[in-house]
Amino acid sequence: MTTEFDLGCATCGGALQERSVDAESLGVGGEGTVPVAECPECGDRYVPEQTLHRIGGRKRT
Numbered sequence: 001m002t003t004e005f006d007l008g009c010a011t012c013g014g015a016l017q018e019r020s021v022d023a024e025s026l027g028v029g030g031e032g033t034v035p036v037a038e039c040p041e042c043g044d045r046y047v048p049e050q051t052l053h054r055i056g057g058r059k060r061t
């Protein structure tokens with residue numbers, strides 16, 4: 001199974017690192033933090049599919 005970490009950064013090709021960010025900062029609401037893949041080179045962030053599923057399960061409007 002291919003993950004965001006295997007693909008690397010789509011912008012600069014850098015190796016992505018896992019980080020935890022506030023769910024709120026992703027604009028999804030919810031509580032606590034969610035894991036994202038962040039590029040240390042250019043700062044781009046990628047949300048792993050598994051995180052999206054988690055967000056979807058907790059999203060409130």
Ligand SMILES: [Zn+2]
Pocket residue numbers: 009010011012013014039040041042043044
């Ligand atoms: Zn990058």
